[in-house]
Amino acid sequence: MPHQAARADYTPHAGENRPSTVVSLASRRDPAASPKAPTFVVLRPPRQRQPGKLGLAFSVAVVVAASVLIVATMQRLPMLDLSRLRLAEPVAAISAEPRDESRAPDPDAFLASQIPPPDELPPPPAMASQDVVRESQLHLAKGGTLAGLLGGLDLDRQEINRALAALAPHLSLRRLPAGQEIQVRTRLAAAGDGAPSLEGLTIRPEVTRQLLLERLDSGAYRVSEKVFETVKRVMHAAGTIRGSLIASLHAADLPMKALTELLHAFSWDVNFQHDIKLGDRFATLIEQSWTEDGQRIDDGRLLWARLTTGGGRQSFSVYRFKPQGGREFFYNRDGESVMKALLRTPLDLARVTISSNFGRRMHPLLGFTRMHEGVDFAAPPGTPVLAAGDGKIVQAGPNGGYGNWVEIQHGGGLATGYAHLLRLAPGIRPGVQVRQSQVVGFVGSTGLSTGPHLHFELRRAGLPVNPLGVAQQSLRQRLKGRDLDRFKQVVERIDHLVRGEKAAVR
DSSP states (O other), X not given: OOEEEEEEEEOXXXXXXXXXXXXXXXXXXXXXXXXXXXXXXXXXXXXOOOOOHXXXXXXXXXXXXXXXXXXXXXXXXXXXXXXXXXXXXXXXXXXXXXXXXXXXXXXXXXXXXXXXXXXXXXXXOOOOOOOEEEEEEEEOOTTOOXXXXXXXXXXXXXXXXXXXXXXXXXXXXXXXXXXXXXXXXEEEOTTOOSOOEEEEEEEEEETTEEEEEEEOTTSOEEEXXXXXXEXXXXXXXXXXXXXOHHHHHHHTTOOHHHHHHHXXXXXXXXXXXXXXXXXXXXXXXXXXXXXXXXXXXXXOEEEEEEEEETTTTEEEEEEEEOOTTSOOEEEOTTSEEEEESSOSOOBGGGOOEXXXXXXXXXXXXXXXXXXXXXXXXEOOTTXXXXXXXXXXXXXXXXXXXXXXXXXXXXXXXXXXXXXXXXXXXXXXXXXXXXOTTOEEEEEBOXXXXXXXXXXXXXXXXXXXXXXXXXXXXXXXXXXXXXXXXXXXXXXXXXXXXXXXXXXXXX
């Protein structure tokens, strides 16, 4: 449907500042048709927007960001060597002609020319190959040897022999205990081929002594020894009786030696099977030896102990002291020795129960009532039996219904007897002098016996008496003179330590 166009100018209305063109369109489809009013279209150019405030601010921000980026880039580049800059031609005069922008130098290309090319950069340092040194912590197995332990590291046999020869003068290689810790240093060549070499080892055969084996440049080995200084430390252990006394002492981490000394010290005053009740308490101070690097040397020795009995109704305290010319043992706060003429419980560690008291009873094997002339202590077989006091052995061996029997004659017309022993202790025979608490035999069930126990008798002038009552009434030795003055100083020092431990616990 073709059209015919005619152009005419259009005069804008008042207020319009854009030129316009009026185009008239006429149809050619039917020339004979009645003419109609032409169709006019006004054509105007697009409106030109003026920059607003927002666009101006954005343009300023772009310029500022570009400037910051250029400054940061210039700071990261190396300083230019101005001495290398030169003009291609001398400048004769300043020309006022317009500058040809197409010939202006590129600043990026100029800066790049100041950076050395990659071919001129120094090469990275070469990584030198190094031998591999390894440290191993080993432990000697039961029945193992140091030679076998080192052989397990694939070391050369000749090196092992040289190392053992260097160590031999300093320790007994055959007596190293199972579990002995040994630190070994070996070196493996960087190439990775060949057996590793023994560079050295460290062994501590004793708590206070350490040996260091080192390889010399010649391939021989040298041994140096370090002896650690020892220091004394006081340890505090306390607790409450929750079950048996022995189990409660173990629960408080009381060392075995101190535990034995505590039981021994209180055995003259306390019947551990009947006097101790649940809720009774104990406290101890133990002196131990340690090395300067914190290794414990021994279990230590008991300095002081306190024990309550009867649910707290009674309290006993003992202090360790050595009088002039006497042997070191325990004394109560008044300076009286805890040792009496006779022990109440002549068994080690008090792992006993009284199964039959002194007096008339029905004999369990004979089946009739008769006088029981001693006290029976039930205890595990092999429990050590102690001499109740100092004296001389008058009988030792089988004795009818008593089984294996030991009788000791004490001073003052007193004698003690020990029956149904499993066996006698070495050296126990008639005529031998024994000291109080010395082991004379071991609990058994020989003779007329229904099970392992100790039958303990005490006779005064040949007549049987209750050993528990006599032992309780035995006299004690008391410190005097300068020994008593020294003892009071010991008590004061230990009491000060005890108060300090109480304050620390609070």
